Amino acid sequence: xxxxxxILDAGCLRLDVRLVAIxxxxxxxxxxxxxCTAAGQAGSGARWExxxxxxxxxxxxxxxxxxxxDELGTVDxxxxxxxxxxxxxxxxxxxxxxxxxxxxxxxDGTDAVWEDWTCWSTSGTHSVGCAVSGSAxxxxxxxxxxxxxxxxxxxxxxxxxASYLDAVFEFYLNLNTxxxxxxxxxxxxxxxxxxxxxxxxxxxxxxxxxxxxxLDLTAVPVExxxxxxxxxxxALVFVSDASTNLAGGAQIDDAVLAVDQTVNQVPVVTVxxxxxxxxxxxxxxxxxxxxxxxxxxGPSSLGVSIDYSTNSxxxxxxxxxxQPNEGTYDWxxxxxxxxxxxxxxxxxxxxxxxxxxxxSDFSIISNVEPTVTLLSPNGGExxxxxxxxxxxxxATDPDAAPRELQISLExxxxxxxxxxxxxxxxxxxxxxxxxxxxxxxxxxxxxxxAWDGSATAVDESDAVFSIALAYSDLTLGDASGPSxxxxxxxxxxxNVADVGGLQADLFFDGSKAFLTGFEAVGRASGMAAxxxxxGENQARILLYYDSDDQxxxxxxxxxxLEFTLQGPGGGTTTLQLSDVVLSDAxxxxxxxxxxxxxxxxxxxxxxxxxxxxxxxxxxxxxTMQILVRVANGSGDAPTVTAGGANLSLTSxxxxxxxxxxxxxxxxxxxxxxxxxxxxxxxxxAQITVALP
Amino acid sequence: MRRGSHSIRFLLxxxxxxxxxxxxxxxxxxxxxxxxxxxxxxxxxxxRGWERYESGDFDGALSDFAAAxxxxxxxxxxxxxxxxxxLAQATSVSAMQAAGNSFVSAESNGESGAYVQxxxxxxxxxxxxxxxATAVTQARAALETDPGFVFxxxxxxxxxxxxxxxxxxxxxxxxxxxxxxxxxxxxxxGIDASQSATWQVGDEVYASYVGxxxxxxxxxxxxxxx
Numbered sequence: 001x002x003x004x005x006x007i008l009d010a011g012c013l014r015l016d017v018r019l020v021a022i023x024x025x026x027x028x029x030x031x032x033x034x035x036c037t038a039a040g041q042a043g044s045g046a047r048w049e050x051x052x053x054x055x056x057x058x059x060x061x062x063x064x065x066x067x068x069x070d071e072l073g074t075v076d077x078x079x080x081x082x083x084x085x086x087x088x089x090x091x092x093x094x095x096x097x098x099x100x101x102x103x104x105x106x107x108d109g110t111d112a113v114w115e116d117w118t119c120w121s122t123s124g125t126h127s128v129g130c131a132v133s134g135s136a137x138x139x140x141x142x143x144x145x146x147x148x149x150x151x152x153x154x155x156x157x158x159x160x161x162a163s164y165l166d167a168v169f170e171f172y173l174n175l176n177t178x179x180x181x182x183x184x185x186x187x188x189x190x191x192x193x194x195x196x197x198x199x200x201x202x203x204x205x206x207x208x209x210x211x212x213x214x215l216d217l218t219a220v221p222v223e224x225x226x227x228x229x230x231x232x233x234x235a236l237v238f239v240s241d242a243s244t245n246l247a248g249g250a251q252i253d254d255a256v257l258a259v260d261q262t263v264n265q266v267p268v269v270t271v272x273x274x275x276x277x278x279x280x281x282x283x284x285x286x287x288x289x290x291x292x293x294x295x296x297x298g299p300s301s302l303g304v305s306i307d308y309s310t311n312s313x314x315x316x317x318x319x320x321x322x323q324p325n326e327g328t329y330d331w332x333x334x335x336x337x338x339x340x341x342x343x344x345x346x347x348x349x350x351x352x353x354x355x356x357x358x359x360s361d362f363s364i365i366s367n368v369e370p371t372v373t374l375l376s377p378n379g380g381e382x383x384x385x386x387x388x389x390x391x392x393x394x395a396t397d398p399d400a401a402p403r404e405l406q407i408s409l410e411x412x413x414x415x416x417x418x419x420x421x422x423x424x425x426x427x428x429x430x431x432x433x434x435x436x437x438x439x440x441x442x443x444x445x446x447x448x449x450a451w452d453g454s455a456t457a458v459d460e461s462d463a464v465f466s467i468a469l470a471y472s473d474l475t476l477g478d479a480s481g482p483s484x485x486x487x488x489x490x491x492x493x494x495n496v497a498d499v500g501g502l503q504a505d506l507f508f509d510g511s512k513a514f515l516t517g518f519e520a521v522g523r524a525s526g527m528a529a530x531x532x533x534x535g536e537n538q539a540r541i542l543l544y545y546d547s548d549d550q551x552x553x554x555x556x557x558x559x560x561l562e563f564t565l566q567g568p569g570g571g572t573t574t575l576q577l578s579d580v581v582l583s584d585a586x587x588x589x590x591x592x593x594x595x596x597x598x599x600x601x602x603x604x605x606x607x608x609x610x611x612x613x614x615x616x617x618x619x620x621x622x623t624m625q626i627l628v629r630v631a632n633g634s635g636d637a638p639t640v641t642a643g644g645a646n647l648s649l650t651s652x653x654x655x656x657x658x659x660x661x662x663x664x665x666x667x668x669x670x671x672x673x674x675x676x677x678x679x680x681x682x683x684x685a686q687i688t689v690a691l692p
Numbered sequence: 693m694r695r696g697s698h699s700i701r702f703l704l705x706x707x708x709x710x711x712x713x714x715x716x717x718x719x720x721x722x723x724x725x726x727x728x729x730x731x732x733x734x735x736x737x738x739x740r741g742w743e744r745y746e747s748g749d750f751d752g753a754l755s756d757f758a759a760a761x762x763x764x765x766x767x768x769x770x771x772x773x774x775x776x777x778x779l780a781q782a783t784s785v786s787a788m789q790a791a792g793n794s795f796v797s798a799e800s801n802g803e804s805g806a807y808v809q810x811x812x813x814x815x816x817x818x819x820x821x822x823x824x825a826t827a828v829t830q831a832r833a834a835l836e837t838d839p840g841f842v843f844x845x846x847x848x849x850x851x852x853x854x855x856x857x858x859x860x861x862x863x864x865x866x867x868x869x870x871x872x873x874x875x876x877x878x879x880x881x882g883i884d885a886s887q888s889a890t891w892q893v894g895d896e897v898y899a900s901y902v903g904x905x906x907x908x909x910x911x912x913x914x915x916x917x918x
Contacts, residue, residue, distance in 0.1 A: 617857070662782065689914070
């Protein structure tokens with residue numbers, strides 16, 4: 001027999017019902033238990049039956065059973081990778097001698113035992129018959145003897161492999177026995193399996209039958225599924241009673257015990273770098289690239305091992321093993337020059353290992369170190385902080401290997417005690433625009449490194465150079481004029497970077513002047529200008545853009561401040577800038593130097609001029625605020641009277657003074673008078689206010 | 693403000709008094725004449741205090757507001773009435789401060805509304821010094837509470853006066869830009885700090901921006917204050 005036949009579930013036993021039962025069969029259970037019956041009919045009068053049965057080997061295990069296992073190859077169809085496949089643990093066509101190492105035979109009763117013969121076969125020339133050997137042996141065409149219990153067993157077979165999905169014992173049967181009579185089975189063939197080599201469970205067959213039979217080892221009567229059992233025996237036992245014997249009895253051919261299992265697929269590995277032709281430099285890091293795929297993704301995740309060879313693969317030296325399947329590995333190329341280098345990548349899925357090898361030879365060569373020279377700044381230069389300067393160098397790598405040069409730059413401000421990175425991984429372009437740090441030092445140097453992937457060349461400035469902060473200059477001009485007049489002071493800016501805005505506080509002697517105007521001019525005329533007196537002696541000015549515009553680097557006047565001078569004259573006041581914030585394009589404060597201005601107040605040209613404003617309280621008009629403004633004044637508070645009484649005054653700045661007055665309930669009017677004196681004379685003002 | 697129908701209630705009380713007087717006259721020629729019925733609680737004294745305030749009887753008003761507070765020291769409206777009366781009589785900074793304290797008491801006893809804020813703003817303006825900033829704050833708060841403010845008990849005090857209080861308080865602190873903004877809400881001066889040609893009030897041109905602002909405020913004061 002070659003080939004497992006498709007079986008259908010026929011209740012308790014799976015039988016190939018495509019085959020035609022050629023004779024009426026009766027099967028009788030020896031154990032007396034008949035739990036299940038299957039029957040079929042082919043043609044008029046043809047009938048067969050099969051029933052579950054239990055048969056105990058009265059002699060126990062026979063010597064031939066223990067430790068015997070056949071490896072008889074596979075059965076058709078040939079399984080494909082990844083597909084369900086049948087593997088035969090027993091495959092005997094009885095053409096090579098019987099019982100051999102596979103079978104054990106024994107007669108328990110009449111001395112007639114199984115043996116091969118050529119009276120009938122379904123393939124080849126031989127089969128085995130139930131009474132071919134022994135003292136009561138028969139020849140072709142003779143009736144089997146009475147009182148037989150002829151055993152033919154094989155095993156044990158190991159069905160504990162977890163990959164087994166199914167198991168079956170199959171053979172071709174030529175049966176010719178006395179039929180059963182009702183529930184009584186007289187002569188029959190028992191087919192069963194055992195997990196102890198003694199107690200067998202299976203089925204009895206009686207009658208005439210010529211077909212393939214299968215014992216499903218996953219559904220053995222009583223035992224059930226035998227998959228997972230480490231020891232399984234199968235038995236064919238021919239039994240006859242005392243009378244009515246027929247020719248041949250039972251003849252068996254092409255017996256197979258097969259298991260169904262899934263075949264593991266071998267991982268597929270391809271080395272993609274190096275593939276051959278490359279030159280790897282000794283001491284450099286080389287990235288090995290590969291692909292490793294396990295088609296059936298198991299039973300375990302892939303583990304990768306990498307080897308190299310310096311003789312085209314004759315001898316392999318391990319690089320690494322047990323790596324995860326990451327597709328790359330950075331290999332430090334060994335000091336073993338060769339022109340026949342190969343890389344091998346092996347990947348195992350826990351069951352099988354696949355491998356890939358560089359498709360041709362690569363070389364391992366010695367590295368030629370690069371050279372680098374820093375050209376500038378190379379010492380003696382004076383650089384401006386926050387300003388851009390160009391760093392230049394030359395760097396070469398004679399063998400241009402193992403990789404293109406990478407340039408790194410650092411600077412020091414303490415002659416090499418500490419180094420700070422500028423940039424790294426740069427291409428070897430020969431120059432770099434560098435913004436010097438915001439420091440002041442005379443001990444600066446640059447250091448350059450050129451790395452070819454294996455070796456590094458270094459150079460630094462031959463001598464120190466200097467870095468100095470770049471300051472913008474903010475300068476207030478001077479102005480002078482007679483007390484009581486208005487003068488203009490220029491605000492100049494020499495900015496070394498673009499400017500977004502300016503804020504500054506301005507301090508001066510408020511008794512001599514007060515700020516009355518502020519305007520952006522010149523190159524800053526597009527800027528908004530705001531100013532306010534924040535105290536008697538101080539003001540704050542703002543210059544800024546309402547847009548994203550910037551005041552470009554340059555110099556010249558950017559604003560004009562207007563002051564009104566006051567006081568007796570003959571004095572000066574410094575215009576002092578303080579808390580200056582000069583912002584660059586992104587709002588960062590720029591360093592700035594300040595130059596103060598000065599106002600000179602000359603003697604007034606006219607006598608003081610006074611202005612009186614009376615602000616009556618709307619809810620109580622007899623109480624009032626009296627504000628007196630003085631031009632060309634003495635610088636001191638004027639003398640103010642209301643209703644004849646002197647008022648106490650408070651300076652509000654800008655030559656304005658405040659006093660309070662409350663008129664009596666019976667007063668119809670109140671007269672307020674104010675006066676001030678300077679070198680030119682006395683100034684007076686008087687006002688009479690009506691009261692409700 | 694707990695006010696509203698006190699004028700009507702006053703007329704009804706007077707009518708009752710008249711009826712009682714007439715009735716008494718008719719019932720018996722030798723009986724003792726019936727006395728008019730006076731206020732019986734804080735509310736009643738407060739109502740009569742306002743009536744006296746409106747009539748210009750500030751001393752009588754002060755007496756009634758004091759009587760109201762004698763009966764209920766938590767009667768906020770009485771504090772407000774006392775404040776407005778003190779304001780009407782003030783002839784000194786200390787008197788203004790006393791009025792201001794009354795308005796603070798009114799607020800702390802639950803009295804609220806623009807008329808309390810205006811009163812406090814006016815008192816703060818008269819208190820000068822550090823109270824000027826409070827005058828600005830209270831004036832702005834009053835206008836936010838009631839942009840069309842008219843003081844019920846003295847209808848000559850309106851939102852215009854509130855804006856002037858703010859403007860004058862700003863000027864008294866030297867904040868001439870802010871003073872001009874508030875004053876221009878009453879009457880637009882056309883004064884622009886950056887344009888000297890606009891530094892004119894009436895027919896007079898001023899040499900400085902501040903001088904023009906002060907002249908504008910003075911003119912508004914003469915026009916609207918008293």
